[in-house]
Amino acid sequence: MKLTIAVLPGDGIGPEVTNQAVKALKAIASEFNHNFKFTNADVGAIAIDKHNDPLPEKTLDLCKSTDAILFGSIGHPKYDNDPSAKVRPEQGLLKLRKGLGLFANIRPVKAYQTLIDKSPLKRHIIEGTDISIYRELTGGIYFGEKQLSEDGNMASDLCVYSREEIERITHLAFKAAQSRKSKVTLVDKANVLESSRLWRKVVTEIAEQYNDVTLDFLFVDNAAMQMILNPKQFDVILTENMFGDIISDEASVIGGSIGLLASASVGKKYAMFEPIHGSFPQATGKGIANPIASILSAAMLLEHFELHAEAELIKQAVDKSLKLNIATPDINTKYDNVTTGKVGEFIEDYINNPKDSNMNFTNIHLGQSTII
Numbered sequence: 495m496k497l498t499i500a501v502l503p504g505d506g507i508g509p510e511v512t513n514q515a516v517k518a519l520k521a522i523a524s525e526f527n528h529n530f531k532f533t534n535a536d537v538g539a540i541a542i543d544k545h546n547d548p549l550p551e552k553t554l555d556l557c558k559s560t561d562a563i564l565f566g567s568i569g570h571p572k573y574d575n576d577p578s579a580k581v582r583p584e585q586g587l588l589k590l591r592k593g594l595g596l597f598a599n600i601r602p603v604k605a606y607q608t609l610i611d612k613s614p615l616k617r618h619i620i621e622g623t624d625i626s627i628y629r630e631l632t633g634g635i636y637f638g639e640k641q642l643s644e645d646g647n648m649a650s651d652l653c654v655y656s657r658e659e660i661e662r663i664t665h666l667a668f669k670a671a672q673s674r675k676s677k678v679t680l681v682d683k684a685n686v687l688e689s690s691r692l693w694r695k696v697v698t699e700i701a702e703q704y705n706d707v708t709l710d711f712l713f714v715d716n717a718a719m720q721m722i723l724n725p726k727q728f729d730v731i732l733t734e735n736m737f738g739d740i741i742s743d744e745a746s747v748i749g750g751s752i753g754l755l756a757s758a759s760v761g762k763k764y765a766m767f768e769p770i771h772g773s774f775p776q777a778t779g780k781g782i783a784n785p786i787a788s789i790l791s792a793a794m795l796l797e798h799f800e801l802h803a804e805a806e807l808i809k810q811a812v813d814k815s816l817k818l819n820i821a822t823p824d825i826n827t828k829y830d831n832v833t834t835g836k837v838g839e840f841i842e843d844y845i846n847n848p849k850d851s852n853m854n855f856t857n858i859h860l861g862q863s864t865i866i
């Protein structure tokens with residue numbers, strides 16, 4: 495298959511982790527005889543520094559002319575504590591999501607067998623967890639009108655949803671549930687918010703078209719608690735933009751590290767693949783950032799194009815790296831010298847030699863090098 499891929503590494507650890515995902519995709523292309531063409535572009539703080547714009551026109555145009563987008567992360571501390579900053583790196587990501595119509599953000603959460611004991615949550619609570627979060631991505635409070643009074647003492651952010659915005663992601667969530675455990679949980683705050691009551695009404699109506707799927711509801715405060723108390727009760731979680739942002743960071747604790755959570759953002763025409771984590775500025779350039787979320791986002795990209803065997807091979811490589819502790823310090827209690835690049839090399843090497851007999855616990859083959 496021929497695919498053109500826009501690579502938007504962004505800020506902080508974005509470039510380091512995205513590099514590893516590109517390595518994995520290149521290895522897949524060579525193993526399966528695909529033709530993947532990568533083109534880089536700037537977004538976020540780096541784009542502000544270079545072009546005075548967090549999402550330069552050129553970047554958006556590139557994204558519109560490619561088959562898929564691989565996104566790193568954005569954000570820089572110099573903007574975080576400056577409430578008066580008019581231009582912010584995050585605007586680049588938000589404009590990209592809106593500009594490409596990426597209305598559904600799919601965030602899979604699972605407990606990896608090998609990492610269960612590394613989670614701060616107890617084994618019996620998280621073992622077997624397998625959740626798919628469907629977060630609405632181009633509406634709600636993120637995109638409603640924002641106001642700051644002239645004297646700077648009053649501010650507001652409007653949360654707006656239309657029926658159509660709710661309908662389109664709801665259909666995707668129900669279809670996903672049909673090939674999973676047939677359950678959708680709508681997370682909202684319908685006891686307080688009018689927009690949540692519209693979500694309940696529309697989702698309840700649509701549920702009638704999916705008789706084989708069970709629908710239940712949770713208020714977001716309760717959902718946050720249930721996520722920690724009993725995450726196995728969830729199959730597909732459907733929710734609006736901001737609740738999805740918060741719930742998915744919380745859910746990442748189940749997997750053992752936020753550095754493991756991948757996501758796909760899809761619309762009618764375009765698709766972007768991005769780790770759920772941020773730019774982790776303190777780690778930039780230190781080689782300690784976990785590239786797995788980005789690598790698994792690359793696997794979601796392959797799945798999007800129905801390249802299932804290819805995606806499966808990446809996931810196998812990731813499983814193997816976790817099993818062998820070829821992992822960055824956030825999840826590695828055994829070795830303290832495994833860098834972002836080493837994890838990427840191992841995964842690349844596994845893809846090239848999946849049956850390599852050197853893949854064992856005492857002597858790990860890594861292309862030209864051997865560690866341990």
Ligand code: IPM
Pocket residue numbers: 568569584587588739770772
């Ligand atoms: C995410 C991030 C973004 C969001 C930020 C960087 C704007 O937290 O993708 O979850 O809030 O959507």
Ligand code: MG
Pocket residue numbers: 739740743770
């Ligand atoms: Mg977030």
